[in-house]
Amino acid sequence: MSERVWRCGAWRLGLARPLVMGVLNVTPDSFSDGGLHVEPPAALEHARAMLAAGADVIDVGGESTRPGAAPVSEAEELARVRTIVGELADEGAAPISIDTRHAVVARACVDAGASVVNDISGFRDPDMIDVATSCECGLVVMHMLGDDPATMQEDPRYGDVVAEVRAFCGRQAEALQEAGVSRDRIAVDPGIGFGKTLEHNLELLRRLPEMASLGYPLLVGVSRKRFIGQILDEDDPSRRISGSVGAAVYAAVHGADILRVHDVADTVQALGVVAAIGR
Numbered sequence: 001m002s003e004r005v006w007r008c009g010a011w012r013l014g015l016a017r018p019l020v021m022g023v024l025n026v027t028p029d030s031f032s033d034g035g036l037h038v039e040p041p042a043a044l045e046h047a048r049a050m051l052a053a054g055a056d057v058i059d060v061g062g063e064s065t066r067p068g069a070a071p072v073s074e075a076e077e078l079a080r081v082r083t084i085v086g087e088l089a090d091e092g093a094a095p096i097s098i099d100t101r102h103a104v105v106a107r108a109c110v111d112a113g114a115s116v117v118n119d120i121s122g123f124r125d126p127d128m129i130d131v132a133t134s135c136e137c138g139l140v141v142m143h144m145l146g147d148d149p150a151t152m153q154e155d156p157r158y159g160d161v162v163a164e165v166r167a168f169c170g171r172q173a174e175a176l177q178e179a180g181v182s183r184d185r186i187a188v189d190p191g192i193g194f195g196k197t198l199e200h201n202l203e204l205l206r207r208l209p210e211m212a213s214l215g216y217p218l219l220v221g222v223s224r225k226r227f228i229g230q231i232l233d234e235d236d237p238s239r240r241i242s243g244s245v246g247a248a249v250y251a252a253v254h255g256a257d258i259l260r261v262h263d264v265a266d267t268v269q270a271l272g273v274v275a276a277i278g279r
């Protein structure tokens with residue numbers, strides 16, 4: 001059987017082993033690393049360190065989506081990320097992903113060299129579909145309940161969370177293909193923590209093979225998230241690393257192809273051991 005591949009611009013990412021997507025938040029207020037990498041030199045240094053530690057993709061974000069984060073204008077978001085995306089893309093060490101729900105930001109970053117558009121609102125905005133059809137980037141279709149991160153955690157409810165999240169991702173992936181995007185560019189993501197209670201997040205992870213059965217590369221982001229803090233009774237996101245690695249490994253073993261993480265070295269080490277056992 002030929003290897004499954006995720007096509008991201010000029011990159012062909014083989015999925016024979018789980019890929020690691022390193023998170024680079026160029027924001028003053030992200031929940032776990034806000035303010036650490038706002039200045040471009042610090043951001044670039046952190047990205048290079050993640051690549052040296054084994055990251056396969058770098059995901060650059062300029063807007064915190066944590067509930068309660070201060071709103072940021074598209075111009076400000078773009079100013080934060082454009083140079084970083086351009087510089088990292090020019091270095092050519094790995095595909096660069098832009099984490100945005102704003103078409104203006106996505107388009108400018110694609111022009112600057114981004115190879116992936118990671119849209120936490122799942123390509124619901126027709127302008128985002130236009131960006132997708134006018135480039136060759138990989139696309140991450142993530143599920144978020146509602147359309148506003150500021151209110152998504154206010155009493156989230158589902159009948160069957162897995163069925164609903166799976167149906168949404170499948171529908172949006174179909175819509176992209178109907179608009180002309182080729183299937184091998186599309187990845188899906190259940191959006192852990194985006195309008196989900198602790199129990200919803202656990203159910204999504206427990207039934208990850210149902211998400212994987214959609215047949216698209218499956219991206220999962222659990223890193224340092226609040227549900228891990230809830231399980232461990234740990235308020236400080238920087239003290240959730242072992243819990244995060246445990247959840248990432250669980251996800252990889254149960255069908256995740258791409259793991260979005262803050263702690264690249266720890267995750268790569270754990271995946272290396274799991275791979276050796278599997279061989």
Ligand code: HH2
Nearest residue numbers: 025030031064065066140142189192221
């Ligand atoms: N999680 C966050 C942001 N973007 N993208 C995808 N595809 N999947 C995720 O699970 C995901 C994501 C939230 O984490 P973080 O970027 O660390 O926080 P913040 O939104 O506060 O910047």
